[in-house]
Amino acid sequence: EDKVVQSPLSLVVHEGDTVTLNCSYEVTNFRSLLWYKQEKKAPTFLFMLTSSGIEKKSGRLSSILDKKELFSILNxxxxxxxxxxxxxxxxxxxxxxxxxxxxxxxxxxxx
Amino acid sequence: DVKVTQSSRYLVKRTGEKVFLECVQDMDHENMFWYRQDPGLGLRLIYFSYDVKMKEKGDIPEGYSVSREKKERFSLILESASTNQTSMYLCASSLSWGDLEQYFGPGTRLTVT
Incomplete structure (x- = not known):
């Protein structure tokens, strides 16, 4: 069964800090990994990652995928x-x- | 901009009622999805549709059915609402087969009493 686990479930920091969010997965025939941001209502798309080791960046947000270790981080x-x-x-x-x-x-x- | 709208933001229904949740997208997307979102469980796929009159079960279809008579509209039906169906329901759409970037509606918070 395909599975995606994020950690931590909850994080509280002060303005100006840097945070790293984790996502690990187990899926058959991996194709892509996506990050979304959800404020009060609809999730909005941030990144799609398909290739290992290539950082996607948008302003202060960045994300990278490790297909060997089966995880992604969002910074x-x-x-x-x-x-x-x-x-x-x-x-x-x-x-x-x-x-x-x-x-x-x-x-x-x-x- | 893609716009996905849902018929209600908040809905309160009684146990046993038949409930219709409507979703409309305005960008001619082929794929549409219904999810429910519960604390600690994330988004779970109920049903999806990749064409008019086509539907596929997601991970938790029990207790739900769907209808897609027109390309822009995807309805989620709770035949006999139960308290364990109290949840946030999110509709999404994506352009076509192979395009997994999904655009979400604002959600309907359904409470079944």
Whole structure:
């Protein structure tokens, strides 16, 4: 059974800190891994990773995939209160045409 | 911008009622999905559809059915609502087969009493 595990489940830091969120997975025929940010309502897409070792970057957020060790990390530098959200990791197995989501990490940034 | 809308943000129903949750997308996407989101469990796929009148079971289809009569609309039906179906329901769509970047609606928080 395909499985995605995120850690930590909850994290509270101060504004300006750097955080690292983890996502490990076990899927048959891995195709891609996606990160989403969910504030009060709809999750919004952040990154899609398909190749190992290639960092995707968007402003203060970056993510990298390790296909050998079956995990991905999402880094956020110089955190701001607007980064407070649930961060979701999802994985697709080839041919499945669906995503398997992890439990999410609830990140809280205190001023 | 892709827009995915859901018919209600909050809904309260009684046990045994038939419940319809509607989802509409305006970008001609082929794929549509229904998830439920519960604390500590993340998003779990209930059903998805990759074409009009086509449907596939997700990971937790029991107690639910779906309908996709038109490309833009995907309905989730709870035939006889139960308290364990109290949850946040999220609809999503993606462009076509092989495109896994999903666009989500704002969610419907359903409470079954």
């Amino acid at each position: 956020i530098t110089a955190t701001q209160t607007g980064d407070s959200a649930i961060y979701l990791c999802a994985v697709e197995s080839a041919g499945a045409q669906k995503l398997v989501f992890g439990q999410g990490t609830r990140l809280t940034i205190n001023p």
